[in-house]
Amino acid sequence: MTQAQRDGLTGQKGCTVWFTGLSASGKSTLACALELALLEQGKRAFRLDGDNVRFGLNKDLGFSPADRTENIRRVGEVAKLVASSSTATLTAFISPYLADRQLAREIHDAAGIRFVEVFVDASLASVEARDPKGLYKKARAGVIKGQSIPTPARQGIGWEVVVDGFDFLSPEFTGISAPYEAPLNAEVHVKTDECDIPQGVQVIIDYLTKENLI
Numbered sequence: 001m002t003q004a005q006r007d008g009l010t011g012q013k014g015c016t017v018w019f020t021g022l023s024a025s026g027k028s029t030l031a032c033a034l035e036l037a038l039l040e041q042g043k044r045a046f047r048l049d050g051d052n053v054r055f056g057l058n059k060d061l062g063f064s065p066a067d068r069t070e071n072i073r074r075v076g077e078v079a080k081l082v083a084s085s086s087t088a089t090l091t092a093f094i095s096p097y098l099a100d101r102q103l104a105r106e107i108h109d110a111a112g113i114r115f116v117e118v119f120v121d122a123s124l125a126s127v128e129a130r131d132p133k134g135l136y137k138k139a140r141a142g143v144i145k146g147q148s149i150p151t152p153a154r155q156g157i158g159w160e161v162v163v164d165g166f167d168f169l170s171p172e173f174t175g176i177s178a179p180y181e182a183p184l185n186a187e188v189h190v191k192t193d194e195c196d197i198p199q200g201v202q203v204i205i206d207y208l209t210k211e212n213l214i
Contacts, residue, residue, distance in 0.1 A: 003084060003111075003112050003113070006084075006085070006086050007086050009086075010044065010086035012043060012044055012086050012087075012088070012214065013086065013114065013212065013213050013214075014082075014083035014084055014085060014086045014087055014088070014089070014113055014114075015083055015088055015089070015113065015114040015115070015116055015208070015213045016079040016080065016082075016083045016089045016090075016091060016104075016108055016113065016114070016115050016116065017031075017034070017088060017089070017090045017091070017116045017118055017204065017208070018079070018091050018095070018101065018104060018105075018115060018116065018117050018118065019031050019090065019091060019092045019093070019118045019120055020093070020094065020095045020096075020101060020117065020118070020119060020120065020183060020186075021094070021119060021120030021121060021122065021192075022094065022122060022127045022180055023094060023127065024122070024127040024130045025120045025121065025122040025127055025192055026120050026122060026190075026192040026197075026200070027092040027093070027094075027120045028049055028092040029197060030092075030118070030120060030190065030192075030197065030200050030201060030204070031047050031049065031090045031091075031092040032047065033197050033198070033200075033201045034090060034201050034204055034205070035047045035090055037201050037205065038088055038205075038214065041214070043088060043214050044085075044086060044087040044088060045087065045088045045089075045090060046082055046087050046088075046089055046090070047089075047090040047091075047092065048075060048078060048079060048082070048089065048090070048091045048092070049091070049092040049093065050092075050093070053071075053074075053075060053078070054071075057074060057078065058070075058071050058074055058075075065097075068095075068096065068097065068100070069097065069099075069100050071093070072093065072095050072097075072100040072101070072103070072104055073100070073103060073104070073107075075091055075093060075095075075104070076103060076104030076107045076108070077107060079091050079104070079108075080107050080108050080111050080113055083108070083113045083114075084111060084113060088208070088213065088214060094180070096180040096181060097181055098181040098183075098184070101117065101183070105117070114211070114213060116187045116188065116207070116208070116211075116213070117183055117186040117187050117188070118186060118187070118188040118189075118190060118204060119182065119183040119186035119188070119189045119190070120190055120192060120200075121182070121189060121190065121191045121192065121193075122191070122192045122193050123193060126192075126193050187207060188203060188204055188207050190203055190204070
């Protein structure tokens with residue numbers, strides 16, 4: 001069965017919506033809200049994030065540059081497989097490196113699956129102000145370096161409390177002691193400093209609808 005046949009029979013095109021941005025930017029909050037909105041519309045949607053990847057498929061990986069790259073490569077492959085079932089697959093990972101996100105895109109391109117990058121954009125000042133788990137404060141204080149302690153994530157409403165997998169006090173913290181390479185040509189750009197959750201979700205839904213992906 002070809003991808004086109006599968007999409008035709010299910011009535012939906014498979015795609016991956018790849019959320020990228022700093023910790024506390026709103027990636028997982030947006031992904032959760034989008035997943036719910038799509039399911040409520042009767043669409044097929046499934047979300048991948050740290051909760052269901054880091055502690056299963058990728059539990060052998062740390063947060064070194066090499067491990068981050070391998071983490072994203074595996075996520076890209078899994079997202080492609082889920083999307084090939086004619087499902088809107090939503091991934092919420094910092095995925096800080098341009099080259100790694102490009103590899104994820106190429107994995108999808110090779111399979112004929114649409115890859116939609118969503119840049120969840122929030123300034124470093126704003127995410128540090130939110131800092132629901134105190135990670136930025138710890139990173140600034142140098143407390144995070146040299147530790148590797150997972151603690152459960154918190155859930156809530158609004159950008160100030162996000163669902164971002166688990167807190168990993170890792171040797172490097174993106175945005176402070178490790179780089180974040182912002183997208184250059186993301187399909188969707190959501191500035192969470194300037195909109196609320198429903199507005200952000202609607203921007204993404206509008207794009208997916210325009211592209212005939214939902």
